[in-house]
Structure formats: C-alpha cells, structure tokens
Amino acid sequence: MSVKPIYLIDTNILFQWLAAYVPHVQTTNTGFQIAAAARIQRFMEQDDREIYVPDLVWVEFLGVVLHKNMDVSNDLDQLRFWFRQRESYIQQMQGLIHRRHHFFQWPTVESPHAAAAALTTDLALIDESTFDWLSKGGKARLDGTAKLLDGMDAAILIYLNALAQVYPGRCAVLYTADKALARIIPRVREYYRHWFSQNTDAVYALSTSDRGGLNLYP
Numbered sequence: 001m002s003v004k005p006i007y008l009i010d011t012n013i014l015f016q017w018l019a020a021y022v023p024h025v026q027t028t029n030t031g032f033q034i035a036a037a038a039r040i041q042r043f044m045e046q047d048d049r050e051i052y053v054p055d056l057v058w059v060e061f062l063g064v065v066l067h068k069n070m071d072v073s074n075d076l077d078q079l080r081f082w083f084r085q086r087e088s089y090i091q092q093m094q095g096l097i098h099r100r101h102h103f104f105q106w107p108t109v110e111s112p113h114a115a116a117a118a119l120t121t122d123l124a125l126i127d128e129s130t131f132d133w134l135s136k137g138g139k140a141r142l143d144g145t146a147k148l149l150d151g152m153d154a155a156i157l158i159y160l161n162a163l164a165q166v167y168p169g170r171c172a173v174l175y176t177a178d179k180a181l182a183r184i185i186p187r188v189r190e191y192y193r194h195w196f197s198q199n200t201d202a203v204y205a206l207s208t209s210d211r212g213g214l215n216l217y218p
C-alpha cells in the first residue's frame with residue numbers, strides 16, 4: 001500500500017474555504033467562483049487527508065481578512081463591528097483547522113526568508129520551457145506581462161521543502177489556487193535538486209477535477 005501524501009496549503013485556499021461558508025465574502029469578491037470554492041471545501045474536509053497550514057500563511061490570511069478593503073464608509077463604531085464580525089469568521093476557520101488538520105510552524109532557528117529571497121532573484125530558474133508556458137499560457141496578461149514568484153510565493157515553497165524534510169518518507173504536496181506557483185514546482189525541484197526535497201509536488205486547486213492527483217505538471 002502506498003503512503004498517502006501530506007498537503008501544505010496556500011493563503012488563497014484558506015480564503016476560498018472561508019468563502020464557501022460565508023456568503024458575504026462571496027458577494028464582495030468579484031473573482032470568487034462558487035463551484036471552485038465548493039471543490040476546495042470538499043478537499044479540505046475529507047477526513048482521510050492530512051493537511052498543514054503554515055504559520056506564514058495563517059498570518060497572511062489574518063491580514064487579508066481583517067485589514068484589506070476595510071469598511072470605513074461610516075463611523076469608527078461601524079468599523080469595529082465590521083472587524084469583530086470578520087474575527088468571528090477567523091475563529092470559525094481556526095476551529096476547523098484544529099479539529100481536522102495541523103498548523104505548521106517553521107521548524108528551525110534559521111529564517112526561511114534568505115532562501116526565499118535567493119529563489120526569487122535567481123533568473124536562471126526560468127528556463128526556455130518555463131518562459132514558454134509563462135508567455136503562452138493563461139497567466140500572461142494582455143500587455144505580455146506575467147507573475148511567477150513573489151516573496152510570499154517563494155517563502156511558501158521554502159516551507160514546502162521544510163515539511164518534506166520533516167516527513168522524508170512521504171510526498172509533501174502544495175495545494176494552491178495559484179496556477180503558476182503550482183506549475184513551477186517541478187522546475188524548482190529539478191534546478192535546485194542539490195537542496196530542494198524531491199518528495200514534493202503540487203495540486204492546482206482550481207482545476208475542474210476533484211481527484212486531487214499528483215504530478216499535474218510533469
């Protein structure tokens with residue numbers, strides 16, 4: 001019997017999971033896809049999945065929910081009400097995580113950010129194949145620009161590497177709604193093979209498939 005993978009989630013997964021529960025979050029975000037959020041909710045709530053929420057992701061999630069697009073249309077009391085309401089959303093998510101999954105704290109005294117910065121600034125990571133799917137795939141914008149790894153994305157990959165090192169006998173899989181981040185992992189694994197854990201993979205959460213399979217981007 002094969003060993004089941006373990007999953008590390010991106011911040012966008014938490015937000016989609018929350019939106020599946022809270023209609024207000026759905027209606028105030030124009031890019032929200034109810035079918036995709038429902039798939040993510042099913043994925044997150046299957047009892048046989050072992051899922052880890054990095055402390056880095058949890059902090060970013062708090063900031064997105066509580067300090068982005070704050071309601072300052074009325075007075076301070078209204079803002080306080082808005083804030084406390086969103087705090088209750090967060091408490092709901094925290095309870096779901098504690099009951100079903102795990103929080104993942106950075107496991108060493110060495111900061112992950114130096115490695116993340118090195119990954120972000122290494123242009124050689126983008127080879128011809130990577131350039132091809134960035135320029136011709138759905139990630140490229142009308143003006144010819146694209147997004148690959150910002151600082152948070154790179155840090156999440158460093159956390160994925162750490163989780164894979166903590167559990168060397170299992171495959172550590174990033175579950176993310178960022179297609180480019182999911183797709184770059186095989187290249188990161190190949191290019192940094194001397195230090196990046198080979199027992200890593202990715203699942204693109206906005207795929208229309210519910211299978212949650214591995215090796216989506218060979």
